[in-house]
Amino acid sequence: MKIIETRDLTRRFGELLAVNRLSLTIDEGEIFGLLGPNGAGKTTTIKILTTLLPPTSGQAMVAGFDVRHQAARVRKMIGYVPQLISADGTLTGYENLMIFARLYDVPRQEREERVRQALRYMGLEEVADKLVRHYSGGMIRRLEIAQSMLHHPRVLFLDEPTIGLDPAARRTVWEHIINLRQQFGTTIFLTTHLMDEADELCSRVAIMHLGQMAALGSPQELKTAVGRGEEVTLDDVFIHYTGNELDNGGNFRDISRTRRVARRLG
Amino acid sequence: MKFFRSLFQQIYSFSNKTLVLAELEMRKLRHDPTELLTRAVQPALWLLVFGQVFTRVRAIPTGNLPYLDFMTPGILAQSVLFIAIFYGISIIWEKDLGVVHKFLVSPTPRAALVLGKALSAGVRGLAQGLIVVVIALLLGVHLNFNLLSLLGVALAVVLGSALFSTFSLIIACIVKTRERFMGLGQVLTMPLFFASNAIYPISIMPSWLQVVSHLNPLTYEVDILRQLMLVGGTGTYQIGFDLGVLAAITIILVLIGAVMYPKVI
Numbered sequence: 126m127k128i129i130e131t132r133d134l135t136r137r138f139g140e141l142l143a144v145n146r147l148s149l150t151i152d153e154g155e156i157f158g159l160l161g162p163n164g165a166g167k168t169t170t171i172k173i174l175t176t177l178l179p180p181t182s183g184q185a186m187v188a189g190f191d192v193r194h195q196a197a198r199v200r201k202m203i204g205y206v207p208q209l210i211s212a213d214g215t216l217t218g219y220e221n222l223m224i225f226a227r228l229y230d231v232p233r234q235e236r237e238e239r240v241r242q243a244l245r246y247m248g249l250e251e252v253a254d255k256l257v258r259h260y261s262g263g264m265i266r267r268l269e270i271a272q273s274m275l276h277h278p279r280v281l282f283l284d285e286p287t288i289g290l291d292p293a294a295r296r297t298v299w300e301h302i303i304n305l306r307q308q309f310g311t312t313i314f315l316t317t318h319l320m321d322e323a324d325e326l327c328s329r330v331a332i333m334h335l336g337q338m339a340a341l342g343s344p345q346e347l348k349t350a351v352g353r354g355e356e357v358t359l360d361d362v363f364i365h366y367t368g369n370e371l372d373n374g375g376n377f378r379d380i381s382r383t384r385r386v387a388r389r390l391g
Numbered sequence: 392m393k394f395f396r397s398l399f400q401q402i403y404s405f406s407n408k409t410l411v412l413a414e415l416e417m418r419k420l421r422h423d424p425t426e427l428l429t430r431a432v433q434p435a436l437w438l439l440v441f442g443q444v445f446t447r448v449r450a451i452p453t454g455n456l457p458y459l460d461f462m463t464p465g466i467l468a469q470s471v472l473f474i475a476i477f478y479g480i481s482i483i484w485e486k487d488l489g490v491v492h493k494f495l496v497s498p499t500p501r502a503a504l505v506l507g508k509a510l511s512a513g514v515r516g517l518a519q520g521l522i523v524v525v526i527a528l529l530l531g532v533h534l535n536f537n538l539l540s541l542l543g544v545a546l547a548v549v550l551g552s553a554l555f556s557t558f559s560l561i562i563a564c565i566v567k568t569r570e571r572f573m574g575l576g577q578v579l580t581m582p583l584f585f586a587s588n589a590i591y592p593i594s595i596m597p598s599w600l601q602v603v604s605h606l607n608p609l610t611y612e613v614d615i616l617r618q619l620m621l622v623g624g625t626g627t628y629q630i631g632f633d634l635g636v637l638a639a640i641t642i643i644l645v646l647i648g649a650v651m652y653p654k655v656i
């Protein structure tokens with residue numbers, strides 16, 4: 126069984142086709158990267174797969190359940206870290222985790238241990254009882270990933286997990302993502318703007334452009350296909366498929382959102 | 392048997408998740424209680440200035456209660472109303488971050504999320520109510536400290552907060568931006584306050600306003616408070632009826648809220 130499967134997945138916002146007939150299959154245990162310029166439809170795709178938005182047409186199955194008709198079942202199977210900040214700054218790290226342990230039906234006897242374990246795993250033990258408001262961007266991201274993993278989901282959705290982080294914090298997050306997959310066999314679906322991130326982490330990537338899938342394959346396959354014998358980077362591949370040299374993607378709304386996140390995290 | 396066990400489990404899980412959200416609000420208040428103090432200013436002014444002046448004027452018929460006593464339950468209800476009616480802005484704030492998204496992706500029934508928010512507002516309302524009670528005591532209002540009455544007061548405050556905060560949540564889900572929400576909130580609070588029995592009895596209103604007041608849930612909240620909080624307090628309806636009205640409206644609003652909440656994103 127494929128862990129994620131979409132067929133002609135489409136989402137409109139009025140006239141705008143944010144996601145246009147996207148068909149994808151993802152194997153269990155993959156780290157899958159969705160790339161694309163601002164406004165390509167990456168977040169919208171994640172929102173559909175995590176049951177936040179109903180598709181306008183087409184179908185999506187996650188862990189064997191239909192996102193539209195079996196949303197409650199899907200929700201039990203997945204974890205999600207939104208593009209925007211989602212930890213509560215007015216609570217401590219420990220409290221942030223405890224809430225989600227309860228919302229995710231982690232049995233009472235196991236909660237304390239799971240939360241402690243998650244804090245240890247993400248290297249947040251020392252700051253567990255500090256208000257999240259005082260955390261650094263990297264610590265917040267790690268906390269959010271910890272929150273999304275408490276119930277050991279089969280699929281983890283990470284929307285731009287390293288946006289606004291400095292290179293060192295970015296590397297730490299990468300290590301944790303790779304660890305999660307090794308230790309729990311979690312399938313990871315992430316979006317990113319960083320080609321080196323995709324290159325480093327992903328077994329396969331899809332490049333999205335204007336709501337449609339422009340390319341799909343392992344980073345190496347894509348490079349080979351675009352390079353035709355020459356040595357190219359994933360950046361070149363990205364530009365090849367999106368024609369993005371001229372900075373044509375993304376309206377004010379997209380950019381202002383991205384900047385806002387970067388500022389809060391930074 | 393199996394059916395009942397699974398039903399029981401679902402009810403347990405539903406209430407557990409609802410309570411998590413309310414508990415979360417309590418923790419927030421504990422981390423930062425300064426906000427409570429700033430909120431004490433407005434009811435204090437109403438009681439001190441408006442209350443004292445109108446006690447002298449004797450312009451409003453309040454039976455054998457001093458006017459200050461008469462208006463105390465109304466001011467309590469009003470200050471709880473103000474907090475509740477602006478509570479929806481926190482939903483917009485949480486939506487502009489990713490907090491709502493994460494709640495919605497968790498396997499929590501929408502109604503539990505909304506009811507949890509409503510109870511959170513109830514927690515805030517109780518804290519506010521306590522402050523008004525302290526101010527009233529300092530001003531020499533004759534309060535009734537019968538334990539059962541106190542429980543009834545607490546229940547009315549929680550219900551009133553839940554009702555108006557859920558109303559506020561629904562509006563927030565419709566207007567979606569902070570600016571529009573603040574504007575609307577300000578437009579709504581004054582009519583809700585003045586078209587009620589909070590600071591004068593309904594009997595002295597013109598008849599069209601009497602009709603509006605009877606449709607205003609705040610009237611029923613104040614009716615409970617006025618009967619339970621004061622020594623010698625009287626009301627219009629049976630307390631059971633008042634509570635029933637508040638509870639019924641709250642349930643309807645929570646059900647509507649459960650449909651609206653996922654649309655906020």
Ligand SMILES: Nc1ncnc2c1ncn2[C@@H]1O[C@H](COP(=O)(O)OP(=O)(O)OP(=O)(O)O)[C@@H](O)[C@H]1O
Pocket residue numbers: 138141143161162163164165166167168169170208375376378379380383656
């Ligand atoms: N709720 C909405 N209402 C109307 N339009 C929307 C809504 N959400 C997204 N859009 C539009 O849909 C398109 C795709 O947006 P989406 O957020 O999926 O892009 P993205 O690939 O995640 O971009 P970014 O890299 O900036 O995060 C954009 O043009 C965006 O403005």
Ligand SMILES: [Mg+2]
Pocket residue numbers: 167168169208284
């Ligand atoms: Mg996005």
